[in-house]
Amino acid sequence: MLGTGLATLLASTAYAQDETIKVGVLHSLSGTMAISETTLKDTVVMLVEEQNKKGGLLGKQLEAVVVDPASDWPLFAEKARELLTVNEVDVIFGGWTSVSRKSVLPVIEELNGLMFYPVQYEGEESSKNVFYTGAAPNQQAIPAVDYFLDELGVEKFALLGTDYVYPRTTNNILEAYLGSKGIAADDIFVNYTPFGHSDWSKIVADVKALGADGKKVGVISTINGDANVGFYKELAAAGISADDIPVVAFSVGEEELSGLDTSNLVGHLAAWNYFQSAESPVNDEFVAAWKAKMGEERVTNDPMEATYIGFNMWVSAVTEAGTTDVDTVEKAMIGQTFPNLTGTEAEMLPNHHLTKPVLIGEIQADGQFDIISQTEPVAGDAWTDFLPESAVLESDWKDLGCGMYNTETKTCVQLKSNY
Known part of the structure; x- marks a missing residue:
């Protein structure tokens, strides 16, 4: 007691x-x-x-x-x-x-x-x-690719990412999307590096070589964390400017740029849904x-x-x-x-x-972004339309009470099997 x-x-x-x-x-x-x-x-x-x-x-x-x-x-x-x-x-x-x-x-x-x-x-x-x-990808990754295709005339894509689920899945979606837009598989270079990766010389050289045939190259970056510091430094060391090979990043914002010398990054891009300069x-x-x-x-x-x-x-x-x-x-x-x-x-x-809303921002010398493109709000899509196994899925927790509803079989699939 x-x-x-x-x-x-x-x-x-x-x-x-x-x-x-x-x-x-x-x-x-x-x-x-x-x-x-x-x-x-x-x-x-x-x-x-x-x-x-x-x-x-x-x-x-x-x-x-x-x-x-x-x-x-x-x-x-x-x-x-x-x-x-x-x-x-x-x-x-x-x-x-x-x-x-x-x-x-x-x-x-x-x-x-x-x-x-x-x-x-x-x-x-x-x-x-x-x-x-x-x-979700339809609110960032896909609009960024569209900007490269429609506004910058990019013909070859280097998909550079940190080696974990977000970059790999996003790039699977983007490869399928680029294929639907007529980009040949040989014109897509994919590379993954570990967290904290620091030696970017060979990868940047490979990206530069991608444009040896005169086609316009663009980098889609899903590089995360402090590995970005070494990546952007190597771009500058290789003499690559945004006019030569533009980079659009999905994980680099104002916070990451605050720790970098941005003088050599001016003109490179990021795709987000908000910038401080809004x-x-x-x-x-x-x-x-x-x-x-x-x-x-x-x-x-x-x-x-x-x-x-x-x-x-x-x-x-x-x-x-x-x-x-x-x-x-x-x-x-x-x-x-x-x-x-x-x-x-x-x-x-x-x-x-x-x-x-989807925003494309251009890096400025002060580490802020000039917003060069902005859409009206876009509804986030839990399941992409560009992977066949996902195109048939719907998430609706209000009426269907299911996050993974198969519209063909009319059944709710258990997401836990994907863990």
Whole structure:
């Protein structure tokens, strides 16, 4: 039997835990991905503080619970389990690489947690327990290829990626898409390198050689993390300018450029759904708040905007539901709308993806982007139309209650078989 003092202590501890709504933050603060993910941790902490200044949520204050999975993919699963079972968080904001998300998925589905994933990814997934606030391929990769084809006249493509699921799946989709556009397989060069790769001399030489026949070459980059530093340095060392061989990157934004000498990168491109240079009153306010808190030298970027939209939609859904219960909030999330930072409106779709505008930005000498192309919001597609096995699939958690519905067999397939 517990002593009176211990019983009182345990009761008061349990009561204290109930006094806050816990927000898990699952981003790498060390290792190769810290260059990108630390900023997202800072973003969630800022949003939590701002929400608390507004009075919190459901009459309670929010509490950010930060862990460091250290760019170690299995550790993401362990830390997610720790957040859900030990810290008992109500929601998780986290992940950057798809391999980290894939690591978390079985855990979060087993424990019925709720996760917001804020980075562009390869698609080919739709979990009831995840909201994907970054871009699907039809909201980034495919429009970027179209820009190369239609605006720059690129005839040969070098698909350079870090060796994990996001670049490999994205490039499979892009190879199929380029084939549908009449690009021959021999005119597509594909190469993968490990995380943290630093010696780019041979790969850059191979890319340069691709244009020996006089055809225009373009690089589609799914290189992630600090490997980008060496890649862009080697381009400059080889004397390759954006006029010679343009690069469009899917994982390089303002944060990554802030650590580079951008003088030799001017004219290269990135495809995102937001840039700090976007002109809108709501973006001016967001950038000002960020710099006031973090310092004038700190920049904003696309995954920050995706975090901002997801966080505010979650607050609205919890408020509407009157609870943080995962199943109730998941239903309330579908159909939520919130202004994005580029001046239009984001909507959460039944497939747990957002509507997002597609932006192409050109790198400037100051590390910012000149927005040279912008679309109206595009609905995110969980399953691509350019892979035969995916073209027949549909995700609809509202009416079908399924993330992987086969429209030919009229059956719901279990996504877990893909883990």
